[in-house]
Amino acid sequence: MSAKRVGSWFEVAPGVDLYYEDEGKGPPIVFVPGWTFTTRVFDHQFAAFSGEHRVISFDPRSHGRSTVTMDGNNYATQGADLAALLAHLEVEDPVLVGWSTGSYALWSLVRSEGAAGIRALVPMDMPPVAMSCDAEDWVEGSIAELGEFLQAIQTASGQRAAVTAYADLVMIEQELTPELTAWVVEQSLATPPIIASNLLADACFANYLEEARQADAEIPQMFILAEHWSGVAKPYLQKHCPNSRVEAFGGHLNFWEYPDRFNALLRDFLSGI
Numbered sequence: 001m002s003a004k005r006v007g008s009w010f011e012v013a014p015g016v017d018l019y020y021e022d023e024g025k026g027p028p029i030v031f032v033p034g035w036t037f038t039t040r041v042f043d044h045q046f047a048a049f050s051g052e053h054r055v056i057s058f059d060p061r062s063h064g065r066s067t068v069t070m071d072g073n074n075y076a077t078q079g080a081d082l083a084a085l086l087a088h089l090e091v092e093d094p095v096l097v098g099w100s101t102g103s104y105a106l107w108s109l110v111r112s113e114g115a116a117g118i119r120a121l122v123p124m125d126m127p128p129v130a131m132s133c134d135a136e137d138w139v140e141g142s143i144a145e146l147g148e149f150l151q152a153i154q155t156a157s158g159q160r161a162a163v164t165a166y167a168d169l170v171m172i173e174q175e176l177t178p179e180l181t182a183w184v185v186e187q188s189l190a191t192p193p194i195i196a197s198n199l200l201a202d203a204c205f206a207n208y209l210e211e212a213r214q215a216d217a218e219i220p221q222m223f224i225l226a227e228h229w230s231g232v233a234k235p236y237l238q239k240h241c242p243n244s245r246v247e248a249f250g251g252h253l254n255f256w257e258y259p260d261r262f263n264a265l266l267r268d269f270l271s272g273i
Contacts, residue, residue, distance in 0.1 A: 005046060007039070010088050012061065012081045013072070019065035020058035020085060024050030027119070027270075028091045031057040032082065034100025034126070035199055036163075036191040038064030040183075041099065044259035049266075056094075058085055060105070062195045064187060073195045074202040075101060079108025095270065097122040100252065101199070107208035110215055120220040120273050122266065125229065125252050127236070128212040130204050138229060138236035146204050153196050156189060163188045170226070171252040209240060216241035220273045224265065226252050245269065 009017040021039050029049055031042045039057040049055050059066040060078050072081070082105050086094065096118055098106040103123035110118070130140040140146065152162040167184045168176045188196070215221045222245040225233050230248035237246050247265050255262035 005039075007065070009066075010085055012084050013069075016061055016067045016069050016071070018058050018061060018067075018081060018085060020056065020089075021046070022054070022056045022089060024052070024054050026053040028054040028056060028094040029270075030082075030086070030091065030094045030096050031055070032078075032096065032098040032102035032105050033057065033060070033063065034098075034102045035203065036063060036188040036196050037099075038187045038190070040064075040187060041253070041256055044256060045097075045263065045266075048259065048263040054091075056085075056089065056091065058082075060102075062191050062199075064190050068190075068192065068195065070195070073198045075104035075199075075206060076108050076112075078105040079112060082106075083109055083113055093117065093119045095120045095122065095273075097124065097266070098126070099124040099255065100126050101203045102126075103128075104203060104206055104208055107211035107215070110211040111208070115215050115218040118215075118219055120222070120269070121215045122222050122224065122269070123212070124224045124255065125226050127233070128209040128240070129207050136232070136236070138233040140204070146200075150197060150200055150204070153193055153200065155193055159193050159196055160185050160189060167253075170228075172257055173251045174257060212241055212244075216243045220269070221245070222247065222265075222269045224248070224254070224262065226250060226254060 005021045007019050007021040009019055012018045031045055033041055038059045042057050046055050062068045062073050096106045103126040106121050127138045131143055132139050153159040163185055164181055223237055225248040227248050234246055250258050
């Protein structure tokens, strides 16, 4: 299922190497994967955009082929790592696309660096605040649901089962075949349970609403959602990010499962900025 791309490594901190892929020439688009996932989820986007854009993605620290480290497993550090990688690759005025918790890396970069050097943001299927006691808020899940998931991933077998169930119920609408299950689980299990748990806990208590609002006010921003969120997410975003474009279709992995539709939306967004 994975395209044959040749990546490189960049030492983002002493003893911590980030694996990244950098293909094509033109206006840069940077894709950031979500919790425990890798560049492999963006195979269709590399194929679709690298002919006219410089397309970059990376495995965040403790993900995939990057160094597993006990330091910096949070989204503030992931945003700082993203900034360091962009500087290393001399990327200017990028469009930043973050899937799931990868959106937190984008907003973390806005928090630390500001929005001025970013051409546009595309957060994919992640609320700026993961948990809330307000029933009208768009959230990642209830406190009970997120707590249950956190408890489930404390072991490798629990992480494997939780990711498989999540893929079947939330991520992918097509039939979850053994081959597809293996592809999903293999990516996630490169991150040890103790680190996966730390990342999830950090995401659960994250609050990037001010950064989402800042991006909404200063640069183009497009949210792409799974269809099951749209009823609560669209009014929430209209309230907090009224200038941002919002699109909804498919499941949590909609850009992988329905690449033609996603790529067309992204192209249309890019043409307008």
